Amino acid sequence: MEAPDLRRRSCFLGHRLMTLASPATLVEAPALVDRFGRVHTDLRVSVTDRCPLRCTYCVPASGSTPLPRTSSLTADEIVRAVRVAVAHGVTKVRLTGGEPLVRPDLELLVQRLAALRPRPELCLTTSGIGLADRAQLLFDAGLDRVTVSLDTLDPDEYTRLTGRDALHDVLAGIAALPRASTKVNAVMVRGLTEHAGPHLVDWALANDLELRFIEQMPLGGSPWHRSDMLTADELLTVLRTGHRLTETPDDTGAPARRYRVDDGPAHVGIIAAVTRPFCGDCSRLRLTADGQLRSCLFATDELDLRTVLRSGADDTEVADTLARCVAGKSAGHGIGHEGFRPPVRLMRAIGG
Ligand code: SAM
Numbered sequence: 001m002e003a004p005d006l007r008r009r010s011c012f013l014g015h016r017l018m019t020l021a022s023p024a025t026l027v028e029a030p031a032l033v034d035r036f037g038r039v040h041t042d043l044r045v046s047v048t049d050r051c052p053l054r055c056t057y058c059v060p061a062s063g064s065t066p067l068p069r070t071s072s073l074t075a076d077e078i079v080r081a082v083r084v085a086v087a088h089g090v091t092k093v094r095l096t097g098g099e100p101l102v103r104p105d106l107e108l109l110v111q112r113l114a115a116l117r118p119r120p121e122l123c124l125t126t127s128g129i130g131l132a133d134r135a136q137l138l139f140d141a142g143l144d145r146v147t148v149s150l151d152t153l154d155p156d157e158y159t160r161l162t163g164r165d166a167l168h169d170v171l172a173g174i175a176a177l178p179r180a181s182t183k184v185n186a187v188m189v190r191g192l193t194e195h196a197g198p199h200l201v202d203w204a205l206a207n208d209l210e211l212r213f214i215e216q217m218p219l220g221g222s223p224w225h226r227s228d229m230l231t232a233d234e235l236l237t238v239l240r241t242g243h244r245l246t247e248t249p250d251d252t253g254a255p256a257r258r259y260r261v262d263d264g265p266a267h268v269g270i271i272a273a274v275t276r277p278f279c280g281d282c283s284r285l286r287l288t289a290d291g292q293l294r295s296c297l298f299a300t301d302e303l304d305l306r307t308v309l310r311s312g313a314d315d316t317e318v319a320d321t322l323a324r325c326v327a328g329k330s331a332g333h334g335i336g337h338e339g340f341r342p343p344v345r346l347m348r349a350i351g352g
Contacts, residue, residue: 030323032089032090032285033326034327038282040090040326042090042094043094043284043285043286044285045094046288046351047078047351048097048098048100049072049098050098051097052099053099053166055163056189057219057224058219064346067290071289072291073289077310078113079109081287081318082120084315087315090120092120092123093123094124095122095123097125100124101126101131110124110138110141111141111142114142115142122143122144123144123145124143124146124147125185126147126149126173127149128170128171129164130169131148131174132169132172135173135176136176145181145183147184149185150170150184150186150200151187151196154196155168157192161192179207179208179209182210183209183212186211188214189216190216190229190230193235198238198242201239201242201261202242211268211269213235215230215232216230219297220342220343220346226274231272232275243262244261245261255271256271257271257272279332280331287351288302292304295328299330301328303321305318
């Protein structure tokens with residue numbers, strides 16, 4: 001028998017999550033709240049650290065060594081971790097990596113996560129390579145939303161940036177997605193985005209796609225210096241030479257500032273993670289490909305959930321590890337502060 005859909009039957013009372021498990025039973029579980037009162041409802045899971053691309057801002061020129069396969073979480077372990085997180089108030093799960101599409105069992109994983117109750121919203125971040133053939137299967141399995149990463153529409157520049165001649169494949173992937181469930185993210189790269197950005201905006205408008213630009217963060221790729229990075233304000237100046245962009249108020253808590261293009265209805269978003277951090281509203285928790293819990297992309301410590309999952313511990317201990325991770329979260333990512341150190345791990349293992 002199919003489990004009842006409890007999505008709309010959970011609510012927070014203070015910081016306790018109340019879930020209607022059956023018509024007669026209210027199950028109470030503590031929500032994941034940190035010492036600054038931020039409630040964690042968003043879990044990002046790196047389902048693999050492997051990726052066919054070598055984006056210059058993501059991977060060092062010297063390359064990277066993949067994790068041993070035995071270190072990576074199995075589908076059973078991921079489903080269990082998400083099940084416990086969902087019981088403690090996580091409502092949105094983003095599958096990322098590495099490149100999630102390198103997992104041949106991704107559709108099955110999505111199907112299993114979609115069967116959880118309360119059912120979390122299921123999102124995927126992908127390069128889009130190989131997506132054309134799998135988009136329908138993934139949505140049939142229960143995927144709700146997809147974000148495709150695409151920084152330029154020029155095939156040669158795409159190849160230079162990513163190390164792979166695959167732009168046509170990415171565009172075919174995007175074409176296979178339902179428009180309303182799709183976003184495109186472009187990292188802002190100095191020397192590229194100043195001219196690629198306006199093309200991306202025109203293309204997104206023509207294809208009815210939501211486009212967001214992201215400031216480049218210090219995450220293990222090419223050397224990063226704050227003074228060299230292309231900032232949100234600089235990009236806005238460039239984009240405004242071609243379009244009228246009007247900032248629109250947004251109370252959804254989304255990290256992107258949204259700008260109405262030429263009086264609408266289309267919008268473009270800019271995620272100024274470095275110059276206008278949004279840590280005060282952060283509701284995210286991350287699970288790395290090898291099962292380490294992180295409270296922030298830039299956290300300096302991790303909690304070893306994989307060992308807990310493999311130790312025969314019960315769900316209370318899994319929940320306790322989630323809660324301890326949240327309890328240790330810093331007020332902000334600290335980029336630009338004295339003593340800031342980028343994470344030792346690459347973005348692909350942490351999960352973007
Ligand atoms: N392979 C998938 C993809 O290409 O979207 C998912 C993983 S990728 C690490 C997730 C996102 O992180 C991508 O949008 C990528 O552009 C972004 N990213 C990687 N390094 C970054 C950096 N240094 N600054 C900002 N975004 C970065």
